[in-house]
Amino acid sequence: MMFRTHLALGFLFGLLSLKFFDLSHPVIFVVLVTLFSSLPDIDHPKSRIGRKLFFISFPIKFIFKHRGFFHSIFPPVILFLLLFYFNFNLVAFSVFIGYIAHLAGDAVTKNGINFLHPVTRFRIQGPIRTGGKFETIIFISLMLVNIAYVLKFI
Numbered sequence: 001m002m003f004r005t006h007l008a009l010g011f012l013f014g015l016l017s018l019k020f021f022d023l024s025h026p027v028i029f030v031v032l033v034t035l036f037s038s039l040p041d042i043d044h045p046k047s048r049i050g051r052k053l054f055f056i057s058f059p060i061k062f063i064f065k066h067r068g069f070f071h072s073i074f075p076p077v078i079l080f081l082l083l084f085y086f087n088f089n090l091v092a093f094s095v096f097i098g099y100i101a102h103l104a105g106d107a108v109t110k111n112g113i114n115f116l117h118p119v120t121r122f123r124i125q126g127p128i129r130t131g132g133k134f135e136t137i138i139f140i141s142l143m144l145v146n147i148a149y150v151l152k153f154i
Contacts, residue, residue, distance in 0.1 A: 002131055003038060003048040006102050008142035010037025013101035014094075015149050021093065029094055036098030040106070043070035071106060072117040075099065 014033030023029050041047035042057050044066045050057035064070055076099035083092035106113045112125030128134055 002135060002139075003041075005135055005139045005142065006037045006041075006105055007034055008139055008146060009105045010034040010098045010101040011146050012142055012149070013037070013097050013104075015146065017093075017097050023090065025090065029090060032091065032094035033098040033101070036095045037101045037105075039095070039099055040070050040075070040102045041066075043068065067106065067111060067113055068117050071103060071113045073103070073115055074117075076103075 011030065011034045014030035017033065018026050018030070021029070038047075038049045041049050042053060043060050043064050044050045045054060045057040045061050047057070060070070069075070076096045079099070080092045080096040083089075083095060103113055103115065107115070107124040108126030109128045109130050110125060111130065112123045114121065114123050116122065128138070
């Protein structure tokens with residue numbers, strides 16, 4: 001999915017997650033989840049995050065392929081455990097939920113993801129073409145849902 005759709009989906013995941021956590025900083029949490037929803041694309045130097053963090057993305061490109069390891073369940077679990085261990089709980093949960101939002105979005109595209117890479121070759125794929133008209137409809141729908149959800153709390 002495109003960057004903006006990942007952010008919209010991450011924002012929605014962040015909002016929906018608020019029901020499950022008693023957070024002292026819910027706005028910061030939702031912002032972090034939204035930002036971290038772009039993190040898996042660090043494995044692609046031409047992605048929005050890859051261009052911003054090229055000094056990280058460029059070396060990763062030579063070790064991992066796009067939608068390989070960084071699009072599996074292992075990076076968010078590893079990051080969560082590390083951050084939680086060092087008592088960065090808000091960031092740990094934000095990274096995990098944002099990352100999962102990204103994976104969920106990519107799982108419904110034609111390219112799909114290998115959720116358990118490199119353990120298996122099984123890919124989860126959907127019907128959506130990245131950058132296509134249907135993705136634009138999904139993005140607009142997500143934005144409308146996000147706006148309605150936020151207005152509910154104001």
